[in-house]
Amino acid sequence: MNGAMQTHNRPPHPAPLEDPAPILEMRGISQIFPGVKALDTVDIKLFPGEVTALIGENGAGKSTLVKILTGIYRPNEGEILIDGQAVSFANAQAAIDAGVTAIHQETVLFDDLTVGENIFLGHAPRTRFGMIDWREINNRSLGLLQALESEIDPTIRLRDLSIAQRHLVAIARALSVEARIVIMDEPTAALSRKEIDDLFRIIEGLKRQGKAILFISHKFDEVYEIAENFVVFRDGRAVGHGKLPETPQQDIVRLMVGRDVKDVFPKVKVEIGAPVLRVEGFTHPTEFRDIFFELRRGEILGVYGLIGAGRSELCQALFGVTRASAGRLVLEDTPISIGSSGDAIRAGIVYVPEERGRHGLALPMPIFQNMSLPSLSRTSRGGFLKAANELALARKYAERLDLRAAALSVPVGTLSGGNQQKVVIGKWLATKPKVIILDEPTKGIDIGSKAAVHGFIGELASEGLSIIMVSSELPEILGMSDRVMVMREGLAAGMFDREQLSAETLVRAATGNA
C-alpha cells in the first residue's frame, strides 16, 4: 500500500521510479475547532511535477488542510516545510509569497468588481510608475480564461456571470499567481465534462513545469485520470497513501469510509403516473427560450447541458425567484402563476439551489434552524416556534444523509462543504413537496453519502414525487433519469428516453457537434 516515500538530495530531474525530494512537507499537523478535531497529527508530502489526490469523506479535514497551507488557519500543532525549510504563514499573503496558491472550495469573489479585478485582486501588476496596469490585467485575464477555453470578457462585472463561470474565474485567479505549489479543492464541482478536460490540460501543463499539485475531488474517475499519488483522510487522520493507478478504487473507498460502497446508482423501478407539471413555452428575456416539457408522477427528469446553457436559470424561474417573460405552467391540470418562491412552495414546487452558500443557507445560524426554515408551518404551533420539533426534523434528515457535525445547534457555516450541501438537501426534502427541482444535488458530496442521496431521491420518486434533476455529472444523469432534456444555449436541444440514453448522445446534443 505504501508508495516509495524515501527522500533524496534533490536530483536534477525527477527519477522515473523513485520520488524526488518533496517540495512541500507537512508534519504532525493538528487543527482543533470547538467540538471537533478537524486534523489530528497529519503528515503529507507533495512532489514536483506530480499530482497528489487528497481523498476523504465530507468533513474528513481536507479543506481545513488547504486553509492551513494558504495561511488562513494557523495549526494548533505541527510544522510545514518548503524545500526542507520550516515555514510558518502569518497570513494569506505570506503563503502566496512562499509560492502556494489555491482554488478554494468556496472562493470569495466580489460581485461588483470586474472579472479582471477579481482575478488580480491583491496582486495587480503595476506599470513603471507604480500605477495599476489595467491593460496588463485585462490581457492576462483574457489569456488565463482562454486557456480554460472560456470566452468570458475580463471587463464585465462578476455579478453578470453564471455560477460555473464564476468558478472558472476562481480557477483563473488561483493560476494568476506565480506559484510552485498549486492546491485545488474540488475544482471540478459544477463543471461539465468539457470544462473538466480544459482544466486537466492546464494541470498537465503545470506538471511539466515541475509544480506540485494537491487535487481534492470526490470523483474517482478524475482522480485516476490526473493523479499519480493519493492520500486518504478519515476523521481528521491520514489513514493511508500510495500510488495510482496501482491501487484499486475499492481499496481506497474502504480506507475512506470503512466499508464497501457500490458505485452504482440505485435506480428504483417506479410506476410512472399521470402528468403533474406541464411547462409550455417558458421563456426568459436573456437566459432561455421556448422550453416545453411534461413531468409525470414518480418521474425523474434529468437536465443536462454545458455551462451557460440556462439550466439553473430555468429552474429558478420555475421556482419563482426570477420571472419568465412568457410561457405557462400547469400543475395537476390547473394553470398556476408563480410570482415568488413563496407561491411555488405553497403550490408544492421546491428548488434545491446549486449555490448553497449564497442561496441555500444562513451560514451563521444553527443547522436545525436552517433545516426547518421552509417547514416552519409544520414544526411550529400557532406561529410559535417549537424547538423540539425542529430538532427532531433536523435529526431525521441529518441521520438519513449521514451528516457530520459537532451538534445540531452549531452554525451551518462551521460545517464542511459537503455537509453544508446535505443540510440544503435535507431542508428541502423535509417540505414534502409534489415537485422537487434539484440543481446539482450531489455537488461536493462524498461517494458514500452520494449513494445515500441517490437512494433517497429514488425513494421519493417511488412515493410519487416528481423530480427535475439538473446535473453536470454524466453518470448521475445516466443512472438516475427516466428521461433527459438536454439544453444548449438556452434552448431545449433534445429530449431522450431512458432507452436512448448514452453518454455520447447527451454530449453530442449538449455541444451541438453532430
Add this chain to the structure above:
Amino acid sequence: MSDVTNTKRVIPDRLGTKASRILASWEVLLFAVAVAIFVFNALASPYFLDVWNLSDATFNFTEKAMIAFAMALLVIAGEIDLSVAAIIALASTAMGGAAQMGIGTAGLVAIGLGVGLACGAVNGLLVSGLKLPSIVVTIGTMSLFRGISYIVLGDQAYGKYPESFAFFGQGYVVWAFSFEFVLFAALAIVFAILLHATNFGRQIFVIGNNEFAARFSGIPVERVKFILFLLTGLMSGVAAVCLTSRLGSTRPSIAQGWELEVVTMVVLGGISILGGAGTIGGVVIAAFVMGLVTFGLGLLNVPGIVMSIFVGLLLIITIAVPIIGRRIREMR
C-alpha cells in the same frame, strides 16, 4: 486498513451545557457592567439608593427603550430607522395641535400612535417598495418629519393638554412603579417573544443573515421589512405619547438626537450592526446601563454635553470591540 469500523454517529442537539452557553454570552458581560455601575453610583452618591430616586431614574431610558425594541428587530433584519426621533416630534406636534382643538385624551393617544404608524409606513414603502437603502431613506424622512414640525410650530410650543393625559408620563401603576416602567417591562416581554419564540422572529434573523437565502426559502422579505418599519413607527408613536405627557408640552426640538441614543442602546445590547444576531434581553440590560450612567452622571453634576460625548464613545466602542475581538482571535 482493516481496523476501520463504521460506528453509527450520534449528533448531540447542543454543545456544552446550558450554563456554559449562557455564561459565555455578551448579555452576561453587560449585566456585570450594569451591576458595577449600580454599585459605583451607590457609593458615589448617598441619594442614589432612594426608591423614588431610582424610580425617577427609569424615565431616562423607558421611552428610548420602547423604540429600541422595535429598532432591534429592524437592525437584525439588516435595516435601520434614523427617523424615530423625528417621528416623535411630528406625532407630538400633531397631538399638541389636536389638544388645542379640544380633543380628549383617547383621541390624542390615537393621533399619536396613528402618526407614528403613518410615518413608519412611509419609511417602509420607500425601503421595501422602491428598494432604497434604509439609511438614506430615513435620513431623508428624519429631516422631513421634523421639518414639518418646525413649519407648524416655529418657535412656539403647544402646552394645553388635558389633565388625564398626564398619566402616561407621570402616573404610577403601583407604589414606585410608573406607568412608563410597567409599559417598558410589558413591551420587553412582548418583543422578546416576538423575536425569539415566533416564526416571524425567525424570519427576521434569516433575512439579516442572508437575504438571498431568505427569498429562496419563500420568506416574503419585503413584507417582513415593511411590517418592521410600521412597528418602529408605532413604537415611536408610543414614545411620543409618553414623552409629551411627561413634559406636558411640545416643541419642535423635542427628543432631538434620540435616534443616536436608541441606536447606541441597540448596539450596546449586543445586536449586530451588520444584522442577523442579537437578543431583546441584551437591549433591556443596555437600557438599564444607559439609564444608570445618565442618572449617575446627573447625581455627580456632570454637564449634558459630557453625556453626549459619553454616548458617542459608547457607540464607537461597542461597535469596535466585537470586530477587534474577532481580529485578535483570528491572529491568535
